[in-house]
Amino acid sequence: MPELPEVNAKKNHFDQVALHQKIEAVDLIDTSYILKEISGPAFAEKLTGRTFTGSYRRGKYFFAEMDNGDHVLFHFGMSGRFRYYDDPADQPKYERFAFDFEEGGRLGFDCPRKLARIHYVEDLDAFIAKKNLGEDALVLKEADFLEMAKGRKGTIKGFLLNQKYLAGMGNLYVDEVCWQQGIHPASVIGLLSEEEQRAMFQNMQAILQKAVALDAVYPDYPEEWLWNHRDKGGTCPKDGTELQRDKVAGRSTYYCPQCQELRS
8 A cells, every 4th residue: 555655656647747738628538446436428528628726635545636726636556557658558567547648648547456546636625534544754743753652552553554544654753763763663652751752753754754765675775674574584674583474453564573572
């Protein structure tokens, strides 16, 4: 599942190729499963003639704004992506629908596994409230993070993954935060001191900012990150200890048993 940095990279691509482009037609190919609460023909009718004027990302959710103030939500799932092209020969194999622009060019939505979810959103604030979506992890204030974490009895990993508290964190980045912090992901978040919680918040934002700055290009991530060693037989970049893999908060979790202290 793409996490905050990956979705931000998709937003950057969309902004480059689609903003201020008037949609001449919407080509529906196979929108079964991915369009939610709207039919394909109704979706096409609402978007034809409209222009994308802006975009907004909140955590893993990407909203494309149109000139009538409505939005299209793209929740990409495991395999959803945009593909902009001019030559029909470049059409993606699993393109589900596409926007044909008045000035030329075509933006296809490629989704091999059909796990993406697309919504037509007339009231953005109401939609976010209905989804109970927390503040974006890069927008969230430190004081609000500390208030939510204070006294909480769940695991660090469960807390950071819960999108109603903060939106955008996912499995791999949570493991990275905990490893860099030297804290076991299964530790109880409320048992950390305020100073430790503050450091965790700052570290989380620094990791996300770095990943966003690198446009979520994984080979460019720092070699010293856990990210590059998070695999079977991988070793801790700090002390060379073989990493362990367990289930924490229902997710596969990599950690160093030597340098990540468990607080429970």
